[in-house]
Amino acid sequence: MPPAMPFPALPSAPSWFPGHMNRFTKQLPALLSRTDVVLELRDSRLPLTSINNNLEGAINKWRAERGHHSTQFPPFSPLTPANSSLGYGGPICERIVVLNKRDFVPEWGVEPFRRAMKAKFPDQTVHFASCNKPRDIKSLSEMLVSIAKRNPHATEMNVLVIGMPNVGKSTLLNSLRNMGISGRTPKALQTSAQPGHTRALSTRLKLSEDPLVYSYDSPGVMLPFLGRGDRGAERGVKLALIAGIKESLYDVEALVAYLLYRLNVLNPISPAYLTILPPGTRPFTDADEFLEQLAIRLNMLLRGGEKDTVRAAKWFVEWWRNEGGLVSASVPENLPMGSDGTLLRRGWGFDFEWTVDESMNCTGKAFESAVQIKMEECIDESVRAADEDERSGVGISTTQERKRGWQEKQARRAAKSKAKWAARKAA
Numbered sequence: 001m002p003p004a005m006p007f008p009a010l011p012s013a014p015s016w017f018p019g020h021m022n023r024f025t026k027q028l029p030a031l032l033s034r035t036d037v038v039l040e041l042r043d044s045r046l047p048l049t050s051i052n053n054n055l056e057g058a059i060n061k062w063r064a065e066r067g068h069h070s071t072q073f074p075p076f077s078p079l080t081p082a083n084s085s086l087g088y089g090g091p092i093c094e095r096i097v098v099l100n101k102r103d104f105v106p107e108w109g110v111e112p113f114r115r116a117m118k119a120k121f122p123d124q125t126v127h128f129a130s131c132n133k134p135r136d137i138k139s140l141s142e143m144l145v146s147i148a149k150r151n152p153h154a155t156e157m158n159v160l161v162i163g164m165p166n167v168g169k170s171t172l173l174n175s176l177r178n179m180g181i182s183g184r185t186p187k188a189l190q191t192s193a194q195p196g197h198t199r200a201l202s203t204r205l206k207l208s209e210d211p212l213v214y215s216y217d218s219p220g221v222m223l224p225f226l227g228r229g230d231r232g233a234e235r236g237v238k239l240a241l242i243a244g245i246k247e248s249l250y251d252v253e254a255l256v257a258y259l260l261y262r263l264n265v266l267n268p269i270s271p272a273y274l275t276i277l278p279p280g281t282r283p284f285t286d287a288d289e290f291l292e293q294l295a296i297r298l299n300m301l302l303r304g305g306e307k308d309t310v311r312a313a314k315w316f317v318e319w320w321r322n323e324g325g326l327v328s329a330s331v332p333e334n335l336p337m338g339s340d341g342t343l344l345r346r347g348w349g350f351d352f353e354w355t356v357d358e359s360m361n362c363t364g365k366a367f368e369s370a371v372q373i374k375m376e377e378c379i380d381e382s383v384r385a386a387d388e389d390e391r392s393g394v395g396i397s398t399t400q401e402r403k404r405g406w407q408e409k410q411a412r413r414a415a416k417s418k419a420k421w422a423a424r425k426a427a
């Protein structure tokens, strides 16, 4: 077994929260008041890191205003009228979490993930989608139509699509429109491989004629602050790897170091990147050496024969985005041990990674259940880490900290002067 690669030093997470994201965040509560269904998009490769907790407050308030005070029970699903808001005779209020770009994750994890989410967040409906899979778009379109049909008195239903940058919001809406409206539907919304393309709320887009379903596309919103320390840095690198953060904010070689580390952990003997190097190449524990070899392999040389490692790094990240991620997550034989007796690690996307133990030495339904348990543990760990960051203040930036301090001071002052007035009035 080759020596393990140490966890690389990661750059601290940059702050990327341009004005248009701030504007949309402020606009959201008013927008929700005329929204019936929220489609919240996440990237299937980062089902936990691509959650925008910053929008959660506005969504919870919207749900509470529409009579959904309990967030956990009873579990609701848009396909079960008895449990839906309509079952209580109130306005429609549905939230569908769409795990988009499912073509980038292996299918073996989809069902266990769905079940793990159901166990942990019973009030969330999870739908996997890919713009390349018409079946996914069709079932989502049918889901929306079935929600709209449950309220025959409403003249129309409004859907709002939200999520982090580049998760595929505009693409999904174009596909839903294509699916729901008969005849030729020219591409209504512009899309781009770069994050931050949509900068303002779209005009209303018709998704279905009968019943009438409309939708708004929104700009992707990043968290104003990804967190301090290693955890925040790792969140930033993961998001940069899926092209969720403006590219120029990251040194691409730092992304490669992290990628190399994760691919080595998943398969220390034959990591996925060896498939793009000459046969017989041994795993790398040094990112610079790896990039030099890759530059030679790809014939990326500068004048004078120097290796163009920056170009090789960009190529490698693209390779991982398009196919390497899938190759690295393919299920190896169900052997819990490596040849030297160490326990193997397995992953699904970039948020889920676990140690392979005896419980996973099985196939079929038993294997699905074993994966589900591992995924539930990862979700618990992620929730615990987020709580810890929140409690210790690691999750807020110095600017936010200052703002919070100022707000608290103002609130204390207001309470003091209110008490003074009350005392005067009583005297």
Ligand SMILES: Nc1nc2c(ncn2[C@@H]2O[C@H](COP(=O)(O)OP(=O)(O)OP(=O)(O)O)[C@@H](O)[C@H]2O)c(=O)[nH]1
Binding pocket: 100, 101, 102, 103, 104, 129, 130, 131, 132, 164, 165, 166, 167, 168, 169, 170, 171, 172, 190, 191, 192, 193, 194, 195, 196, 197, 198, 199, 218, 219, 220, 221
């Ligand atoms: N492989 C794959 N690519 C997708 C999928 N959906 C979208 N994309 C691609 O992802 C990129 C981003 O898509 P957009 O629809 O512009 O993403 P967005 O969420 O609207 O991005 P912002 O407007 O920047 O927030 C584009 O290059 C799309 O072609 C999918 O399901 N699978």
Ligand SMILES: [Mg+2]
Binding pocket: 169, 170, 171, 190, 191, 197, 198, 218, 219, 220
């Ligand atoms: Mg967009």
